[in-house]
Amino acid sequence: PYETWKWLRDERPVYFNDERGFYALSRYDDVAAALKDTEAFSSAYGTVLELLTPERQQTGMMINSDPPSHTRLRKLVSRVFTTRRVSDLEPKIREIAESLLAAWTPGEEFDFVQQFAAQIPSRVIAELLGVPSEEREEVRLIIDTAFHLEGDEGFTNPTAVNAILELAGYLQNLLERRRTEPIGDLFSDLAATDLTAQECVEFGLLLVIAGTETVGRLLGWACILLDAHPDQRAWLVENPDKIGQAVEEVLRYEGPSPVQARRATRDLELHGVTIPQGSPVLLLNTAAGRDERKYGPDAEEFDVRREPEHHLSFGYGVHFCLGASLARLESRIALETVLRTHPTWTVDHDRSQRAHTSTVRGWEHVWVR
Numbered sequence: 001p002y003e004t005w006k007w008l009r010d011e012r013p014v015y016f017n018d019e020r021g022f023y024a025l026s027r028y029d030d031v032a033a034a035l036k037d038t039e040a041f042s043s044a045y046g047t048v049l050e051l052l053t054p055e056r057q058q059t060g061m062m063i064n065s066d067p068p069s070h071t072r073l074r075k076l077v078s079r080v081f082t083t084r085r086v087s088d089l090e091p092k093i094r095e096i097a098e099s100l101l102a103a104w105t106p107g108e109e110f111d112f113v114q115q116f117a118a119q120i121p122s123r124v125i126a127e128l129l130g131v132p133s134e135e136r137e138e139v140r141l142i143i144d145t146a147f148h149l150e151g152d153e154g155f156t157n158p159t160a161v162n163a164i165l166e167l168a169g170y171l172q173n174l175l176e177r178r179r180t181e182p183i184g185d186l187f188s189d190l191a192a193t194d195l196t197a198q199e200c201v202e203f204g205l206l207l208v209i210a211g212t213e214t215v216g217r218l219l220g221w222a223c224i225l226l227d228a229h230p231d232q233r234a235w236l237v238e239n240p241d242k243i244g245q246a247v248e249e250v251l252r253y254e255g256p257s258p259v260q261a262r263r264a265t266r267d268l269e270l271h272g273v274t275i276p277q278g279s280p281v282l283l284l285n286t287a288a289g290r291d292e293r294k295y296g297p298d299a300e301e302f303d304v305r306r307e308p309e310h311h312l313s314f315g316y317g318v319h320f321c322l323g324a325s326l327a328r329l330e331s332r333i334a335l336e337t338v339l340r341t342h343p344t345w346t347v348d349h350d351r352s353q354r355a356h357t358s359t360v361r362g363w364e365h366v367w368v369r
């Protein structure tokens with residue numbers, strides 16, 4: 001899409017798709033301003049184009065809400081989803097990464113996405129949610145069924161819908177158990193807030209939805225990009241303290257959550273175009289990550305030595321990714337572990353495959369040796 005993104009930024013900063021009736025913004029400043037302006041660009045009708053509804057949605061998912069209901073939800077969950085809870089996961093994440101990589105015999109083929117990248121976040125989320133170890137496998141299978149489907153019908157596919165309902169049922173039951181016998185974990189603490197049971201379950205679901213596929217796809221991109229730039233990979237092996245910075249560059253360059261949908265709440269005027277009230281507007285945050293107006297003439301170059309600049313790949317404003325610190329931690333540890341144990345690899349492009357979904361952008365299989 002890179003040429004299309006550039007064409008949009010340069011020629012159609014307010015693009016209108018007359019076939020499907022949506023607008024799209026792609027310049028850094030425009031996307032940032034729109035993400036920030038929740039009064040003009042509402043999230044309450046949904047944030048995925050295919051799932052936008054004509055009326056405001058009545059869910060407890062904060063990602064699909066505007067202030068003030070968003071403010072209330074975000075404040076309550078932030079007391080429970082703390083920096084401390086995330087940083088406490090570090091040793092566990094390292095253990096998961098090391099055990100997965102132990103299956104990669106040097107010289108042999110390995111599916112970097114299926115055997116490693118996609119495995120980490122689902123295990124970490126199960127840990128974060130406090131799923132008891134004897135129930136882990138069952139929960140991991142449900143998550144895989146719900147989120148590892150190919151195709152545009154991902155969200156509406158009956159198998160996926162059933163798996164999400166099954167997961168909701170499981171989380172409801174876990175919440176009840178933690179309410180009667182709190183053990184100080186995320187769900188025990190959630191149960192003690194002013195959130196309703198439904199809001200707690202929806203928050204648990206949101207963590208799974210937002211935090212599983214995104215991290216796996218990001219790591220797939222890191223694998224591809226570092227193979228394409230062996231000098232940068234060697235530099236990171238020499239300078240492991242720069243791996244966090246490299247994660248930011250992968251996010252800027254190939255952000256896996258490239259589009260956030262909104263609905264215009266009134267007529268909006270931008271670059272001489274009027275966006276009529278009620279129109280769906282797509283905010284292309286990954287296209288914005290390559291905007292020369294923001295990043296200079298080498299915006300389209302991948303360079304892990306680049307000083308991290310604020311990018312929009314975790315969103316911006318009130319909906320800024322709640323899990324950004326966890327995503328950064330998982331990605332840094334995963335890459336640290338790979339670069340330590342398997343410092344060089346070659347991607348087999350003929351066998352590798354992109355995932356075709358309209359939401360999370362990345363690879364389904366990346367075969368490496």
Ligand code: HEM
Binds near residue numbers: 210256313319
């Ligand atoms: C929101 C990206 C990982 C939880 C967002 C948004 C983006 C994003 C762009 C803003 C959506 C909007 O404005 O409509 C990413 C990327 C990730 C990642 C690229 C990985 C590389 C995670 C993880 C979790 C998480 C690991 C938690 C386990 C959330 C939640 C929200 C959110 C709860 C909603 C925040 C709100 O509405 O206030 N994420 N995310 N994300 N993300 Fe992430």
